[in-house]
Amino acid sequence: xxxxxxxxxxxxxxxxxxxxxxxxxxxxxxxxxxxxxxxxxxxxxxxxxxxxxxxxxxxxxxxxxxxxxxxxxxxxxxxxxxxxxxxxxxxxxxxxxxxxxxxxxxxxxxxxxxxxxxxxxxxxxxxxxxxxxxxxxxxxxxxxxxxxxxxxxxxxxxxxxxxxxxxxxxxxxxxxxxxxxxxxxxxxxxxxxxxxxxxxxxxxxxxxxxxxxxxxxxxxxxxxxxxxxxxxxxxxxxxxxxxxxxxxxxxxxxxxxxxxxxxxxxxxxxxxxxxxxxxxxxxxxxxxxxxxxxxxxxxxxxxxxxxxxxxxxxxxxxxxxxxxxxxxxxxxxxxxxxxxx
Amino acid sequence: xxxxxxxxxxxxxxxxxxxxxxxxxxxxxxxxxxxxxxxxxxxxxxxxxxxxxxxxxxxxxxxxxxxxxxxxxxxxxxxxxxxxxxxxxxxxxxxxxxxxxxxxxxxxxxxxxxxxxxxxxxxxxxxxxxxxxxxxxxxxxxxxxxxxxxxxxxxxxxxxxxxxxxxxxxxxxxxxxxxxxxxxxxxxxxxxxxxxxxxxxxxxxxxxxxxxxxxxxxxxxxxxxxxxxxxxxxxxxxxxxxxxxxxxxxxxxxxx
Numbered sequence: 158x159x160x161x162x163x164x165x166x167x168x169x170x171x172x173x174x175x176x177x178x179x180x181x182x183x184x185x186x187x188x189x190x191x192x193x194x195x196x197x198x199x200x201x202x203x204x205x206x207x208x209x210x211x212x213x214x215x216x217x218x219x220x221x222x223x224x225x226x227x228x229x230x231x232x233x234x235x236x237x238x239x240x241x242x243x244x245x246x247x248x249x250x251x252x253x254x255x256x257x258x259x260x261x262x263x264x265x266x267x268x269x270x271x272x273x274x275x276x277x278x279x280x281x282x283x284x285x286x287x288x289x290x291x292x293x294x295x296x297x298x299x300x301x302x303x304x305x306x307x308x309x310x311x312x313x314x315x316x317x318x319x320x321x322x323x324x325x326x327x328x329x330x331x332x333x334x335x336x337x338x339x340x341x342x343x344x345x346x347x348x349x350x351x352x353x354x355x356x357x358x359x360x361x362x363x364x365x366x367x368x369x370x371x372x373x374x375x376x377x378x379x380x381x382x383x384x385x386x387x388x389x390x391x392x393x394x395x396x397x398x399x400x401x402x403x404x405x406x407x408x409x410x411x412x413x414x415x416x417x418x419x420x421x422x423x424x425x426x427x428x429x430x431x432x433x434x435x436x437x438x439x440x441x442x443x444x445x446x447x448x449x450x451x452x453x454x455x456x457x458x459x460x461x462x463x464x465x466x467x468x469x470x471x472x473x474x475x476x477x478x479x480x481x482x483x484x485x486x487x488x489x490x491x492x493x494x495x496x497x498x
Numbered sequence: 499x500x501x502x503x504x505x506x507x508x509x510x511x512x513x514x515x516x517x518x519x520x521x522x523x524x525x526x527x528x529x530x531x532x533x534x535x536x537x538x539x540x541x542x543x544x545x546x547x548x549x550x551x552x553x554x555x556x557x558x559x560x561x562x563x564x565x566x567x568x569x570x571x572x573x574x575x576x577x578x579x580x581x582x583x584x585x586x587x588x589x590x591x592x593x594x595x596x597x598x599x600x601x602x603x604x605x606x607x608x609x610x611x612x613x614x615x616x617x618x619x620x621x622x623x624x625x626x627x628x629x630x631x632x633x634x635x636x637x638x639x640x641x642x643x644x645x646x647x648x649x650x651x652x653x654x655x656x657x658x659x660x661x662x663x664x665x666x667x668x669x670x671x672x673x674x675x676x677x678x679x680x681x682x683x684x685x686x687x688x689x690x691x692x693x694x695x696x697x698x699x700x701x702x703x704x705x706x707x708x709x710x711x712x713x714x715x716x717x718x719x720x721x722x723x724x725x726x727x728x729x730x731x732x733x734x735x736x737x738x739x740x741x742x743x744x745x746x747x748x749x750x751x752x753x754x
Contacts, residue, residue, distance in 0.1 A: 382594070387585070
């Protein structure tokens with residue numbers, strides 16, 4: 158229907174904003190690279206041309222660019238999942254981790270780190286694989302429990318089981334940590350989230366997940382609008398409530414599972430970014446979902462930039478930045494909007 | 499003639515509690531069937547069963563076909579439901595909520611395909627007097643206005659049967675009358691029927707054509723309004739003289 162989608166102008170603006178942020182993030186770091194050099198390097202590589210000597214091709218293409226792409230994709234995935242869950246469960250406090258899948262993924266990764274599960278030839282392969290497997294197993298377990306409790310997949314039972322499962326997974330993680338000995342440092346660092354050292358292999362997986370699951374979620378915009386207004390109302394206007402719920406939950410879980418397996422658990426993005434976006438774009442998911450993706454990517458890019466520059470050469474865990482900045486920004490915006498409205 | 503809606507031995511159980519017990523009914527074109535009875539008689543549960551919202555035994559037929567065989571969107575094109583209360587969490591506009599009524603009429607895969615959608619939405623906004631507040635956030639509306647928004651959504655959905663679950667229960671008299679008058683106007687077109695739960699017997703008397711009187715999930719009496727809402731029946735169900743009370747209240751609906 159008319160004027161439900163984002164206007165072309167807004168879309169272009171968001172794309173430009175995202176590109177600008179990505180460029181900034183590639184240029185700024187321990188070594189500053191002039192934006193023009195970055196553009197030249199990217200342009201020439203894209204068309205298979207020789208990159209002029211004097212431009213740090215290695216830093217741009219092999220270190221910063223993959224990381225920036227991964228950060229943007231993870232930010233978009235977390236934020237999109239959060240927006241979808243807040244609509245589906247009709248609860249502004251929900252996010253991608255409400256279902257418990259991110260805790261499951263964390264558990265898998267922590268177990269991999271603690272017990273030294275590795276895949277030969279890839280430093281993070283074992284962690285990632287275990288995180289994905291555990292994310293998937295958690296999803297199966299949570300859905301099985303929710304079904305066993307209540308065949309109609311009632312929202313309240315999903316939230317309850319998700320929260321309880323998260324607590325369970327957290328306590329198992331704590332248990333593993335208390336026996337982990339000298340590995341505690343790497344585990345703790347991972348649970349706070351970091352995208353340092355991620356490469357193009359991660360980008361490919363994230364991109365594929367984003368196209369598939371993100372596409373599925375975006376296609377459910379109308380259904381999510383109906384859910385956000387009320388589940389009974391959704392059923393009454395002809396939405397296949399159970400099927401849509403299952404589809405969205407699985408899509409969100411896959412996105413979250415893969416994101417967590419790449420970046421560790423990064424809090425707050427999925428909760429706060431959709432909130433802020435809703436204040437700007439309104440609650441209609443046809444605008445909210447795509448806008449959340451852009452803002453999620455931009456937010457996490459800036460957080461990652463801060464994480465690696467503020468106390469350089471020490472790199473902070475990105476999850477610390479998102480929660481610090483996110484909480485402060487959220488409180489400020491929330492109070493401001495309450496006063497204004 | 500095929501019945502628009504027909505229930506045969508409909509039974510709904512919640513655990514050991516039987517909410518609707520072996521109830522049969524029919525609804526024909528042009529009828530406004532009032533479900534009446536005391537609290538806990540199973541009226542709302544019956545509405546939910548017809549809308550396929552709760553599991554039931556027995557058979558409910560919609561235009562001669564088992565209602566269970568309808569897909570959700572197919573069912574929504576035939577039957578629309580208006581609930582008693584709506585709580586909204588997000589700041590959707592009135593127009594957005596009403597537009598969602600067209601959901602069952604749009605093709606799944608590529609959206610669109612709903613040629614008369616916009617016109618229907620306009621008509622629905624017009625009919626419910628919401629034209630002036632189409633851009634308003636539903637969070638800012640009063641209970642009566644919100645109920646009109648969902649009624650407009652229902653009109654946009656364009657079903658043939660309306661199921662109303664105490665649509666005006668918590669509203670002021672003026673709004674109650676407004677809502678019921680709008681629905682009566684809607685019913686005047688051929689090929690339509692209304693089934694509604696009402697608490698207020700005088701309201702049932704003023705707007706209904708037929709009634710089903712329920713008590714503890716069972717049907718006590720059904721048929722044309724006059725034959726159902728008799729002093730004897732009401733005395734039996736409510737255990738007090740609600741007939742006289744109903745008669746005295748009836749005037750309020752007939753005032754200009």
